[in-house]
Amino acid sequence: MEQVETIGADLGGTKLAVGVVGGAPEAVWQEEVPSRGYSQEDVVNLLAQQINKAREAHPGATAAGVGVPATIDYETGLAIASNNLDIDGLPVRDLLSEKVGIPVAIDNDGNLAMLAEALYGAAKGADHALLLTLGTGIGGGIWLNGEIYRGATGAGAELGHIVVDIDGEPCPGSCPNRGCIESMASGTALGRLAREAAEKHPDSELGRRLAERGTVDAKDLDAAARGGDGVATEAIELAGHFLGQALVSLANIFQPQVIVLGGGAIAFGERLVGPARTEVERYALDPMNKTRVEIAKLGPAAGMIGAAAFGRMEAERD
């Protein structure tokens, strides 16, 4: 499908990655630039500038796909609401298509990471799969009957906003709820769990790091756990337990063949994913307790690769 070169853009809250993807899943050209703090107009200009740069490098690329961290209206290519970027209400697709002169398709970034993992990664060969990206927040993607599922108008698959603890912490950003899994197992939540554990156990490695530097984050948590700190390991396992309960709900709802976990927090590896997987094995109904729980294979490039695949699909559909 993707022998034809296509441009993929993955717009995040802090950076924009644009690449040209040929014989997928490899990018033949790519560049990353900061995206934080851009106004609506500037973010579209930035996207256009980087897409044009990709086209100059690879003039054969005649279509583009863009992933954005926002709920999307699929028909109109409009960004509805985003936690991390000033793009709410912006008709990203049409503004961009006009500026770059080639067809541009936009979708939610979680959907596109799911597409990439289904085509080339940990969900390859599966007809039914889910993906959660554990980053600053938690994004999601749904793959059903061999296609991305987006809901009535393209805004669904917000898998980070599943309630797990009805009395839990307020969900950050634009989500009005509390106790969502995003507030309990995202990278941000792992940082909070690290601070709480460090305060509670000042004699632990994590506690010493807090005393030394006045703060600890998810990276300290990872380092302390790798160094054998039981307090750090326990904090990660707690997040894995929370995450696992969301996966139990998702397994019972979808009976997917595999649930793929991606995003920055996957640096915690099996320390985080192991307890989540155990939760599914123990607490999902039979036969959903056999759902595989796997770490994403494509790494940080998944969003860009999925965006390119999507851009090609949409261009060929028209």
Place this chain on the structure above:
Amino acid sequence: MEQVETIGADLGGTKLAVGVVGGAPEAVWQEEVPSRGYSQEDVVNLLAQQINKAREAHPGATAAGVGVPATIDYETGLAIASNNLDIDGLPVRDLLSEKVGIPVAIDNDGNLAMLAEALYGAAKGADHALLLTLGTGIGGGIWLNGEIYRGATGAGAELGHIVVDIDGEPCPGSCPNRGCIESMASGTALGRLAREAAEKHPDSELGRRLAERGTVDAKDLDAAARGGDGVATEAIELAGHFLGQALVSLANIFQPQVIVLGGGAIAFGERLVGPARTEVERYALDPMNKTRVEIAKLGPAAGMIGAAAFGRMEAERD
């Protein structure tokens, strides 16, 4: 589709309803018999007996659909696990087809109620809808892109087993988890909430009923609320709040056009559904907060009508 007469059977934990459906959604013949406590062999014989009775009454009915309260293996027509009936591991479809001599299709009862509501009821015209049946337990059905969605092997759509309270009550029956919505807003859970409220407020109408009779159930709760008892109303609203949080998760996941609520507990009407709907409006992400939450239209016959529609579809597919 259903001008051809088809037999629909709705097997529950306490009764079996079998009907002949012609110009749906009306049954032209139907009969209900008790099903509680039957052995595996007897439950198949009971189904065969009632299907044969329907065929004698309407010899033109040459296919049947059966809904069972169990996870199902769609390819083999096997019942995997049921909370209320001794049919675990039973190849219901093949045993029955052999006994009655016409094609029989089986599916989960929640899926079939969803099918009926999508074809003729509260989800008519929707491409994306969900259904929860609030009875002894909570069953579910998923309608995506105009079709029933069943998961990888047909066992999915267990919408009652979504976790809402990670520290909640153990889920009844064969579910190994705790804090599932089934343990918080089913008919059984409403009975428990009634008892708790009555014990806490002995001076309320509900409390007086408890003192008089030593027990209160969901029916007392309904009667007391209708009589103006604020304690009873509050207990129902609490269940509606729990239920609403599960609906928020489902809205964020699926972005359905409508979520349909059916089953016996729907006798509580807007006292239960109103707070659940408000929860979705307030706590789901934009635009999922616009998901409609509606009461099922077909009443207790939905399962049988859906079973007949499914039996016809499967017979025509072969």
